[in-house]
Amino acid sequence: MDTEPPGGDELQRMLVSMKQTVLERATPRPRRRRRRTGVVVGVVALLAVGTATGAVALTLSQQDRPVSAPVQSQESAPGPSATTPSSAPITATPTPRPTPTSPRSAAAATIPIPAPCSALVPQSEYLRLFGAARLIETVFDGDRVGPSTPQERIDGLTAPDAQLSCDWQNEGSPAELSIMISRRTPEEIAADEQVALRYAGGRCEDQFGGRVCSFSNIDELAQQEHTVTIFARDGIVVNVDQADFPTNGLLPAVVGEIWGD
């Protein structure tokens, strides 16, 4: 519209009306989706976990509150003529993850995570699985962020908090494959499972001597489907995330290299 947007009381009235409509139309999606998938086990696991991370814990009771005018409940919301955005005070600091309530398993500590990334699959399989895709390898270990060290390429990653991140990207294509391997507590693994099950079509099953969860998501903005597979065994989690990247036989190949199956 060519006219100026409304301000003052007129804008406030508009916002109150829109807010009421939005909150009325916002259905309790997470519970309904979980019921549709029939994952009773997931609910039980969630109740058992109880204090799982905020990112995945589901609020089982809705707390619908009376609709209030934005001006009454949000101090930082900009007025109609304000030039300071409400988002300005937000910092880049990520919300810290809650401290795990149980230690990583002894088995996880004794099983090394292979390094470098090319060691995740048998050499004979590398070309078939990754072709000529560009590989970016990153090891996260405390404050250290960088490629694996020569020692790690011999021994694998053995530090409790060490994580291996491998990203393969095809030049000039949005196709991408990411593998992240880390050690996780049982609570964290249960939380991952809940995340997977919340997606439409998300499912988990016992496979390869561990637990495999998978889900897909089409991001309407990215206009690209990502498929995520999370494999957990002995406190080690292999997270495979691919977009338009063939992964036939990838997980068993990785499992074989880590556990020798």
Add this chain to the structure above:
Amino acid sequence: MTTESDESIVRAMASGDKSALARAFDRYAPTLTRYAWALADDRMDVEEIVQDAFLTLWQRASTLELPADTMLPWLLVVCRNHAFNAGRKRTKHRADELPETLAGPEDHDEARERLRWVRAEIAALPELDRHICELCLLEGRSYAEAAELLGLSVGAVTQRVSRNRRRLKKVVMHDGH
């Protein structure tokens, strides 16, 4: 006083907390309304676009990953997409009244003009968020393309991966200075 982060609000929404949706609305609805005002033909469309944007946020909260710091770029892109969809619906509805040739994608100047009432908000965003807005809303790139150009990740990736990439990016940027 600490300000609740957008990431925290999105997480609360993902867990079904409607009050978090209300907080997101309070924080960004005025900005989205001003942006939608430049996109829509009438006030009813503005309301529909803004409402649909927040409902999309609610529906996508469990899968939404903020590649940068705030949800405003994402909301603005969703807002624009809803506006274009509304425009397409109207175009279809009024097909008999229209010529066969339809307008092509809007150009850079037109896109810039549509941001005239939210420029201050975008200018004050953290750098990464601002770049996402520029790439998506001015250059017409998809959210995925913007993220790729900025070395970020969007889509159904886990927060863990995202967090590590953010750490990596910070280290790389730090080393570069």
